[in-house]
Amino acid sequence: MIQLILSSQFLFGVLRLTTPIIFATLSCLIAKKAGVRNITIEGTMLCSALGGVAVSAWTQNVWMGLLAGMAVGVGVGLFLGYFHIIMDTDIWLTGIAINQFANGLTVFVMFLITGDKGSTSSLPSLTIPNVHLPLIEKIPIIGQIVSGQSLLTYLAVVLLLVIYILLYKTPLGLRIRAVGEYALAAESVGENADRIKLIALGISGLCASFGGMFMSMSYSSRFARDMVAGRGFIGIAAESMGGGRPMAAAAAALFFGVADSLANILQSFSIPSELLMAIPYLATIVGLVVYSAKKQKDEQRCIQQNIRNETDDKS
Amino acid sequence: MNSRQVNEMFQIIKTMLAILVAMVFAFLFIVLISNEPLAALKAFLVGPFSSMRRFGNLIEFFIPVCFTALGACIIFSIGQCSVIGEGAVFFGGLIAAWISIKMGTGGMAVQLAALLGAALVCGLIAMIPMHLKLKYNADLFVDSLMLNYVLLYMGTFILNYSIRDSEIGMTASYALPEGSTLPVLVQKTQITTALLLAVAAVILVVIFMEKTSVGYQMRMVGLNEKFARYSGMSVGKLCMLSAFLGGLLSGAGGAVEILGRYERFQWLGLPGFGWDGILIATIAGFKARNVPIAALFIAYIRTGADIMNRTCDVPSELIIAIQSLLILMIASRGFLSKLHQRLIVQHVKSNAAESEV
Amino acid sequence: MEELILEMKQITKIYGNGVLANEKVDFSVKKGEIHALMGENGAGKSTLMKMLFGIEHPDEGEIFIGGKKVQIKSPTDALNLGIGMVHQHFMLVDSLTVAENMVLRCEPKRGLFIDMGKAVSEAEHIAKKYNFQIDAKAAVSTLPVGMKQRVEILKALYRGAEILILDEPTAVLTPQETEELFRQLKKLRDNGHTIIFISHKIREIKELCDRITILRNGQSKGVYDVTEASVEELSALVVGRDNVKKIEKSKAVPGETMLCVKNLCYGYARKKRILNGVSFSVRRGEILGIAGVEGNGQRELIEIITQLRRNEKGELWLDGQNISAGNVKQFRDLGSGYIPQDRLTYGASTGASIEENLISASSGEKKYHNRGLLSAARIRAYTAQLIREFQIKCDSPRTNVGMLSGGNIQKVVVARELTGDRNLIIADQPTRGIDIKTAAFIHQRLIALRDEGKAVLLVSADLNEIMELSDSLIVMHEGKITAYFPDAEMVTEQELGRYMLGLDRQDEEQIKEVCYE
Numbered sequence A: 001m002i003q004l005i006l007s008s009q010f011l012f013g014v015l016r017l018t019t020p021i022i023f024a025t026l027s028c029l030i031a032k033k034a035g036v037r038n039i040t041i042e043g044t045m046l047c048s049a050l051g052g053v054a055v056s057a058w059t060q061n062v063w064m065g066l067l068a069g070m071a072v073g074v075g076v077g078l079f080l081g082y083f084h085i086i087m088d089t090d091i092w093l094t095g096i097a098i099n100q101f102a103n104g105l106t107v108f109v110m111f112l113i114t115g116d117k118g119s120t121s122s123l124p125s126l127t128i129p130n131v132h133l134p135l136i137e138k139i140p141i142i143g144q145i146v147s148g149q150s151l152l153t154y155l156a157v158v159l160l161l162v163i164y165i166l167l168y169k170t171p172l173g174l175r176i177r178a179v180g181e182y183a184l185a186a187e188s189v190g191e192n193a194d195r196i197k198l199i200a201l202g203i204s205g206l207c208a209s210f211g212g213m214f215m216s217m218s219y220s221s222r223f224a225r226d227m228v229a230g231r232g233f234i235g236i237a238a239e240s241m242g243g244g245r246p247m248a249a250a251a252a253a254l255f256f257g258v259a260d261s262l263a264n265i266l267q268s269f270s271i272p273s274e275l276l277m278a279i280p281y282l283a284t285i286v287g288l289v290v291y292s293a294k295k296q297k298d299e300q301r302c303i304q305q306n307i308r309n310e311t312d313d314k315s
Numbered sequence B: 001m002n003s004r005q006v007n008e009m010f011q012i013i014k015t016m017l018a019i020l021v022a023m024v025f026a027f028l029f030i031v032l033i034s035n036e037p038l039a040a041l042k043a044f045l046v047g048p049f050s051s052m053r054r055f056g057n058l059i060e061f062f063i064p065v066c067f068t069a070l071g072a073c074i075i076f077s078i079g080q081c082s083v084i085g086e087g088a089v090f091f092g093g094l095i096a097a098w099i100s101i102k103m104g105t106g107g108m109a110v111q112l113a114a115l116l117g118a119a120l121v122c123g124l125i126a127m128i129p130m131h132l133k134l135k136y137n138a139d140l141f142v143d144s145l146m147l148n149y150v151l152l153y154m155g156t157f158i159l160n161y162s163i164r165d166s167e168i169g170m171t172a173s174y175a176l177p178e179g180s181t182l183p184v185l186v187q188k189t190q191i192t193t194a195l196l197l198a199v200a201a202v203i204l205v206v207i208f209m210e211k212t213s214v215g216y217q218m219r220m221v222g223l224n225e226k227f228a229r230y231s232g233m234s235v236g237k238l239c240m241l242s243a244f245l246g247g248l249l250s251g252a253g254g255a256v257e258i259l260g261r262y263e264r265f266q267w268l269g270l271p272g273f274g275w276d277g278i279l280i281a282t283i284a285g286f287k288a289r290n291v292p293i294a295a296l297f298i299a300y301i302r303t304g305a306d307i308m309n310r311t312c313d314v315p316s317e318l319i320i321a322i323q324s325l326l327i328l329m330i331a332s333r334g335f336l337s338k339l340h341q342r343l344i345v346q347h348v349k350s351n352a353a354e355s356e357v
Numbered sequence C: 001m002e003e004l005i006l007e008m009k010q011i012t013k014i015y016g017n018g019v020l021a022n023e024k025v026d027f028s029v030k031k032g033e034i035h036a037l038m039g040e041n042g043a044g045k046s047t048l049m050k051m052l053f054g055i056e057h058p059d060e061g062e063i064f065i066g067g068k069k070v071q072i073k074s075p076t077d078a079l080n081l082g083i084g085m086v087h088q089h090f091m092l093v094d095s096l097t098v099a100e101n102m103v104l105r106c107e108p109k110r111g112l113f114i115d116m117g118k119a120v121s122e123a124e125h126i127a128k129k130y131n132f133q134i135d136a137k138a139a140v141s142t143l144p145v146g147m148k149q150r151v152e153i154l155k156a157l158y159r160g161a162e163i164l165i166l167d168e169p170t171a172v173l174t175p176q177e178t179e180e181l182f183r184q185l186k187k188l189r190d191n192g193h194t195i196i197f198i199s200h201k202i203r204e205i206k207e208l209c210d211r212i213t214i215l216r217n218g219q220s221k222g223v224y225d226v227t228e229a230s231v232e233e234l235s236a237l238v239v240g241r242d243n244v245k246k247i248e249k250s251k252a253v254p255g256e257t258m259l260c261v262k263n264l265c266y267g268y269a270r271k272k273r274i275l276n277g278v279s280f281s282v283r284r285g286e287i288l289g290i291a292g293v294e295g296n297g298q299r300e301l302i303e304i305i306t307q308l309r310r311n312e313k314g315e316l317w318l319d320g321q322n323i324s325a326g327n328v329k330q331f332r333d334l335g336s337g338y339i340p341q342d343r344l345t346y347g348a349s350t351g352a353s354i355e356e357n358l359i360s361a362s363s364g365e366k367k368y369h370n371r372g373l374l375s376a377a378r379i380r381a382y383t384a385q386l387i388r389e390f391q392i393k394c395d396s397p398r399t400n401v402g403m404l405s406g407g408n409i410q411k412v413v414v415a416r417e418l419t420g421d422r423n424l425i426i427a428d429q430p431t432r433g434i435d436i437k438t439a440a441f442i443h444q445r446l447i448a449l450r451d452e453g454k455a456v457l458l459v460s461a462d463l464n465e466i467m468e469l470s471d472s473l474i475v476m477h478e479g480k481i482t483a484y485f486p487d488a489e490m491v492t493e494q495e496l497g498r499y500m501l502g503l504d505r506q507d508e509e510q511i512k513e514v515c516y517e
Helices: A002-006 A008-033 A041-059 A062-086 A091-114 A142-146 A151-169 A171-181 A183-188 A193-219 A231-242 A246-268 A273-314 B003-033 B037-049 B052-077 B085-103 B108-136 B140-163 B194-211 B213-223 B225-230 B235-261 B273-283 B288-311 B317-331 B337-356 C045-052 C075-080 C098-103 C116-129 C145-158 C175-190 C202-208 C231-239 C298-305 C328-333 C343-347 C354-358 C376-389 C406-418 C436-451 C463-469 C493-500 C508-512
Strands: C004-014 C020-030 C034-038 C060-065 C068-070 C083-086 C163-167 C194-199 C211-216 C219-225 C257-269 C272-283 C287-291 C313-318 C336-339 C424-428 C455-459 C472-477 C480-485
Touching: A008 A041, A008 A142, A008 A151, A008 A171, A008 A193, A008 A231, A008 A246, A041 A062, A041 A091, A041 A193, A041 A231, A062 A091, A062 A193, A091 B273, A091 B317, A151 A171, A151 A193, A151 A246, A171 A183, A171 A193, A183 A193, A193 A231, A231 A246, A231 A273, A231 B140, A246 A273, A273 B108, A273 B140, B003 B037, B003 B288, B003 B317, B003 B337, B037 B052, B037 B288, B052 B085, B052 B194, B052 B213, B052 B235, B052 B273, B052 B288, B085 B108, B085 B140, B085 B235, B085 B273, B108 B140, B108 B235, B194 B213, B194 B235, B194 B288, B213 B225, B213 B235, B213 C354, B225 B235, B225 C343, B235 B273, B273 B288, B273 B317, B288 B317, C004 C045, C020 C034, C020 C045, C020 C060, C020 C194, C020 C211, C034 C045, C034 C175, C034 C202, C045 C083, C045 C163, C045 C194, C075 C083, C083 C145, C098 C116, C098 C145, C116 C145, C145 C163, C145 C175, C175 C194, C175 C202, C194 C202, C202 C231, C211 C231, C219 C231, C231 C493, C257 C298, C257 C455, C272 C287, C272 C298, C272 C313, C272 C455, C272 C480, C287 C436, C287 C463, C287 C493, C298 C424, C298 C455, C336 C406, C343 C406, C354 C376, C354 C406, C376 C406, C406 C436, C424 C436, C436 C455, C436 C463, C455 C463, C463 C493, C472 C493, C480 C508
Parallel strands: C020 C219, C034 C194, C034 C211, C083 C163, C163 C194, C287 C455, C287 C472, C336 C424, C424 C455
Antiparallel strands: C004 C020, C004 C060, C060 C068, C211 C219, C257 C272, C257 C313, C472 C480
């Protein structure tokens, strides 16, 4: 078993399975930084997955498909923003309703296009190419793991860096963080908090769109109903465990990717697959509780510390 | 008219208008995409009443979502966002099947045991994420959602390793013992005594939320938690109780669904009733007394959509999408807020005029 | 004549809920002075300044900056006019660094990115210019309060503020930090900046300011040269009563001890204990008033007594029972009523009906039930009686409390808290911000309860109320009881004012007399 886990195939699979979760995590992260709990990532991914497939089949150009999927993602993000920020709708209800909306809409549109409700296998849709990295490919083991992944897998890494830089190195990022943490402070220097939140939700939708397209244009070569299977939600959990730090959130996403691949690989042993399938979800709950409990403890300790410091100063 | 009635009237106007807008959307799309728009519209609108069997479908859909919507009302009215209903429905169905099969006979006692067992187990499970929230401040939405998936796979495991019938060609449990399923109430349909149970559940929940001091306290916690604490209510205990009752009702919904309409347990995914329950509860304004009408409405458009899907060329998912838009409009405070403002101002003015006289 | 940099003329502001916050206020500041704006809480200082900073907008009146009439619609406008404000609650984003907070919305850029190096050096440069010592790269959350305040001041200066408004800046500082702040403010003045200093600490104003404007009840009580006016004169103007309203009541006949607070200690703020060994008792048949400028521990004290806050040290005895580790329910079951100062967060649920609000503390009681269920008829009968008795104006008992006026909301709270089998009433600012008629009504009810032999503990920042209503008085200053007057009638306003402002304190023996067994 250990051999299997250490094999390059396994690690290759980990990266592959982590890809959509990374996108979902980033999507959740940027919205949360602006102070909005985006739980529509699951639905956004579904919509983009279909949008990408449909347009790539229609134009026979994979890049047009990619662009269309991105546009759909931004659209869903702004749709959420419109209802939550401008129409003042409860964020949880908006999220739940938009996810349901996406469930219905994707199947409906798929049926309109293909006459089928199960999948788009009848469409001549294109896939996003896998990329063999020159030089790195030649390195033993590492080359086998890292090279030959989907273009989107590399994009996930790039996007992680881009989001990190956006948040911490650009004026927009600074404003997003300020609005999300203390909107009044930002408004006291003349910022329009609603505008910043809408922008952040647009970016959030964009991030999710890549995750959706990975599922339909890379992981598989067609769209199928419910194909995201909770990965958008797992992204939300990964973000929580990251405690708002992009790199830590990405690490948490990787953890879920490992759990996912483990579940795949352990199937060849006599462990019931149903229990293995539950691992990523169970891991999420345990991870969240451990993280929250630790955070709570730290906060208490912080208060204690302050009291002690202040009394020390006094004496 | 007093100001409360003004508010209530506004809510009704808003809901009706949202329904109208949603229906216009639905008609528009049906006319646009269908080759036989009139037939499709007829199937959608009149279909559910065109035969006893179809009307039966409407009631059959109504029963489980009525339970889950009641559960959602109880959980959301205390101000917590737990989406455990979906997992609880699934697991409730499984546990009910498991108990029936293991007991191996039929009769009232078995039905009761299956139902109560399923409801209790789900009630207890629903308390887990709430406990984690209260104790560790762990995110309730994410935890309850993840628990749904865990329940799905645990349930599938129990199905495969404990009650799976390997003799048949599909993944399903052994047949439920004769007499352990709920008796049919209306001939030619699958309307069973489950309908009576649903009606009883509505009455009990309405009484609980409106006529007992515990239900009253739950509503107060949902409206203003600080006020509740100041008034001497035990907020934590009330939250746990609401989670328990919410899970219990959803579990019962799953149990009556399996015991009423299936010969074997054969769900391989989450059935979706939990989400529908939350949406129905939203339409009902999280008031239990409005649940039956909201659930009937959703059951009506979903059954209509199904019939349209089967007899014409319009997929039922169109209606699922439009139904979500409807909920967005009803839940948004911004929708028609200007009208609301005008109604209130008018009311205040007319009151002032009265008191001057 | 020196140049007037700022003039506000005949400013009137009425809030949506009908509170008259400013009435025809004239306020003018000379260039390069430190001008004090003094007054009690609720006198209208903050409102006046918020209008200057564009957060609120005047209903009447004009504002002139440098002789030119201006409209200030938003903070952006104010910043463009060179007005900066240091709010009482800092407008700083905790997780960002000092430099990031300072440059927010006017970030120096290099291409697409923030030029963080430049931001830091600009922050350091401006800090150095005014002799402030800060670490521009530190996260704000790691800074002590005094440092955060400096960042706020620098933030305003960075945006080119010529006029600097400081809203009670010393309220959060230790004496050492205050001294440091004063040095810096004087230096700013010498550099040509104009400073508006909001405070109610007379000694600080004496030390720092050039001129002073006094506000009371939303009206200006005149402008004075700080060096010419005496401390006594100024404090009389600040805490003075406009027209003394006599409250009719008989002499109190105190009975046995109802509530006993022993050596309560709680929390830290500004390196001092928020409550530092507070002991007193309240007896049946008396109204004990707690006087004091707000923020001297009264809020915490009341929340600990009413079990909304955990106490850290000391004991609480209510009707002979130790409730030091009790809960709200136990506190209420012993026959206590509590009128909280925050009536919209704690006192009432605005989304619930009047009926629902009236029964919240007693919903489990038999009197509302019929065969085990809540009876609408019984609740209706009970609440209708309360609505009549307390003259709550509403169109129906099922109207949401949020639809009522402030005075009527308070009547709902008071009706709930004063009715029933009561032993102890705690009234925290019971008449703040409500109309005179309702206030008088609430006063009468409290006196009536006292006459029935209940114990009443009153906290109020309204000097008229606390002096007229109380039978005996204690004064709180900086978390301690600094005076006890067994007979409230024997105290003069001036005397009380000196204790409230911390200019005087009684010796331990005198204070100890408030503890009865």
